[in-house]
Amino acid sequence: MATQQLGYNNPGNIGVLGIANADGNFTYYADYRTALANAKNGETIVQFADIVERNPVAIVLKNGVNINLNGFTYTITWPTYAMLDNNAAVTCTIMNGSIKSTSTVTSATLIFIQNASSRITTNCYFESLSQSTVVQNAGTWIGGSIRGFLSNGGGFQNATSGIAYNVYAEAVYGIVAGTSAIYSSIGVGTYGIISGGIARNCIGIGSFAGIANEVGGTYENCIGISTAGFGAGFYRSLTGRIVNLIAISTASNAVRHEDVTFYNLFAYSSASNAIGSGGFLTGAFPGTCSRFYGGTLISTTAAVVGGSSNAGFAGGNIFVGVNMDCQWNNSAGHCVTMQTFTSANLGVQFQPNEIINCYLKVANPNAKCIEARNTSLAKYLGNTFQGSTSPIGNCVVQAQQNTPDLFDNILVG
Numbered sequence: 001m002a003t004q005q006l007g008y009n010n011p012g013n014i015g016v017l018g019i020a021n022a023d024g025n026f027t028y029y030a031d032y033r034t035a036l037a038n039a040k041n042g043e044t045i046v047q048f049a050d051i052v053e054r055n056p057v058a059i060v061l062k063n064g065v066n067i068n069l070n071g072f073t074y075t076i077t078w079p080t081y082a083m084l085d086n087n088a089a090v091t092c093t094i095m096n097g098s099i100k101s102t103s104t105v106t107s108a109t110l111i112f113i114q115n116a117s118s119r120i121t122t123n124c125y126f127e128s129l130s131q132s133t134v135v136q137n138a139g140t141w142i143g144g145s146i147r148g149f150l151s152n153g154g155g156f157q158n159a160t161s162g163i164a165y166n167v168y169a170e171a172v173y174g175i176v177a178g179t180s181a182i183y184s185s186i187g188v189g190t191y192g193i194i195s196g197g198i199a200r201n202c203i204g205i206g207s208f209a210g211i212a213n214e215v216g217g218t219y220e221n222c223i224g225i226s227t228a229g230f231g232a233g234f235y236r237s238l239t240g241r242i243v244n245l246i247a248i249s250t251a252s253n254a255v256r257h258e259d260v261t262f263y264n265l266f267a268y269s270s271a272s273n274a275i276g277s278g279g280f281l282t283g284a285f286p287g288t289c290s291r292f293y294g295g296t297l298i299s300t301t302a303a304v305v306g307g308s309s310n311a312g313f314a315g316g317n318i319f320v321g322v323n324m325d326c327q328w329n330n331s332a333g334h335c336v337t338m339q340t341f342t343s344a345n346l347g348v349q350f351q352p353n354e355i356i357n358c359y360l361k362v363a364n365p366n367a368k369c370i371e372a373r374n375t376s377l378a379k380y381l382g383n384t385f386q387g388s389t390s391p392i393g394n395c396v397v398q399a400q401q402n403t404p405d406l407f408d409n410i411l412v413g
Contacts, residue, residue, distance in 0.1 A: 018046050032059045032067075032074075039065040047072045047097065059083045061118060063090045069097020069124065076101045082112050085139070090118035101128040115139045115162075134171065137162040147171065155189065158182060158197075174204065179214075192224065209235035210247070213260075219245055232256045232276070233267070252276070254299075257290045265295035265322075274298055274324075275305040275317075289316040296323040303328075303371075306337040318354040324361065324369075331366040338372040338396070357382040360391070368393045381412070 017035045018026035026046070029035035031053075035045045041064030053076045061083060074097065076082050082099055101112045112128040112135065119140040126146045128134040134148045135141065138159035146155045148171030155169030158180040167185040169175045174187025177195035184201045187193040192204025196214025203223045204211040210224030210233045223246040224233040233247030234255045243263045247254040253276030254267035267274040274297040297304045304324045305317070324335040338353055353376075360369035360383060369391035370380060377399035385391035403411045 016047065016049050016051060018048060019043050020046070033057065036060065036062050036065060041065065044068050046070050047074065051075065052077065054078065058086075060086045061088075061090045061092055061120075063088065064092065066093040066095070068095050069099070071097055073098040073100060075099075076103070076112075078103060084114040085116050085118040085120075087116045088118070090120075092118065092120060094120060094122040094124055096123065098125040098127065100126075101130055101134075104129045105132075115141055133157045133176075134169070137164055140164075142166055144168070155187065156185075174206070175202075179216075193222075195219070207231050207251075209233075210249075211235065211245075213240050213242075216240055219243070222246070224248070226251055233269075254297075260290045262290065262292045263294060265292060265297070267295070268298045269302070270300045271302075272299070273302045273304065273306040291318045292320070292322050294321045296325070298325045298327065300327045303332065303334040303337045305335065316353065318356075319358050320354075320356045321358065323359045326362045326367065328367075329363040331364055333362055333364045333367040334371040334393075335360040335362060335367075335369045336371065336378075338370070338376040338378060353378045353380075355380040355383060359384045359386070361386040362388045365389045370396050372396045 015028040017029045017032065019035060019039055020026050029038065032045070036059065039045055039062060044066040046068045047070050050073045056078045059082065082101060112130070112132060113126060115135065115137045117139045121142040122144040124144055126134050126144060129149050133154040134146050135156045136159065137156065138161050141162070141164045143166045146167065146169040148155050154173040154176055155171030156164065156167050157176040158164055158178050160179050162180040164182045165184055167175065167182070170188040172190045173194060174189035174191065175182060175185060175193045177193065177197050177199060179197040181198040182195060182202060186203045188205045190206055190208045191212045192206035192210045193199060193202055194212045194214060196217045198218045199222055200220045201222065205225045207226065207228040208231050210226045211219065211222065212235045213219065217240045220243045226233050226249045228251050231249055231251045232253045232255065233249045234245060234257070240260045242260055242265065245262065245265050247265065247267045249269045249271060251271050253272045254269040254274045256276050304326045326333045326335050336353065336355060355370060355378060362369060365388060367388055369385045369388050370378060371393035372395035375395050375397060377397050379400040380398065381400050405411055
């Protein structure tokens with residue numbers, strides 16, 4: 001297969017790109033800059049050989065002009081943009097090939113593909129060796145397979161206004177969605193997906209975290225998986241709304257959280273707690289003050305709800321209608337492990353856990369369904385306990401107050 005060497009010092013290389021007229025006859029051009037300058041709305045530039053661009057170049061896309069790589073590869077060896085829309089409102093398709101950067105420059109500002117305001121549809125493979133973001137999207141991006149290689153490189157990054165669909169991105173940071181929206185996409189890396197916006201029908205696979213939620217993020221119908229290192233399936237949420245999440249870890253906690261509302265969560269860990277400590281500061285803060293409505297929590301080597309350190313135990317969480325299954329056949333294989341925090345360690349006093357209408361099952365009869373490391377308050381009522389000869393620990397104090405009113409109605413406090 002031929003390779004066309006392009007550059008400002010290589011004149012006369014014509015025929016590598018073509019635009020067909022209404023009769024199907026091609027006019028040929030030496031490079032994308034020239035082809036785009038001559039292309040009209042509704043036309044397609046077709047590539048007829050592999051291209052290696054050896055000089056700095058910016059290829060500015062044109063509205064309504066599609067690019068068909070025709071099975072070939074466009075490679076840039078210089079640390080520069082490959083294709084960008086120059087802030088113009090462009091709608092186009094880039095299809096059927098690969099676009100690559102072989103530069104290994106260390107630059108946090110280098111962006112290989114920049115979509116500022118366009119609507120780009122693609123089925124191409126994008127690859128960059130530089131320590132940079134491969135695709136930065138502030139417009140609408142649909143499709144594509146993206147890979148970044150080096151230690152701090154990003155795969156696909158959405159700006160605040162970006163919307164992305166059907167993206168597969170593999171890098172240290174697979175998909176960074178910011179406060180924008182990403183749909184039906186897959187991110188793979190140290191962090192699979194990082195989002196503080198909306199992520200719907202997405203999958204994040206990461207060694208540190210499958211999904212790392214930023215402040216206020218919303219995840220719907222998503223899956224977070226971690227299989228290595230410290231990794232959690234769902235990690236580091238500071239406020240947020242999570243609906244129909246599957247979080248799986250074979251390395252650490254399935255979920256590490258703070259101040260999140262989960263609806264119908266499935267969390268499974270074969271290495272630690274299904275629900276563990278929250279935030280970045282492992283051992284300094286507990287997984288506190290989140291709300292769990294419905295769902296199933298399973299652990300096989302630790303308590304279902306707990307933590308990884310002296311301070312890493314549940315405090316202030318609400319569980320309503322949740323199934324908890326501790327499959328660890330050990331006397332410490334509890335469902336919920338609590339601790340009361342005082343000024344001696346964290347300087348705060350968390351509200352008691354609320355465990356309401358839940359099903360709690362342990363594998364070891366000496367384990368507790370609700371346990372506490374020290375004297376701790378818990379509101380628990382309407383629960384079903386299985387497998388434990390003594391389901392409530394001696395340090396657990398019932399905080400539920402049922403007070404009749406003047407008409408003998410029971411007020412559940």
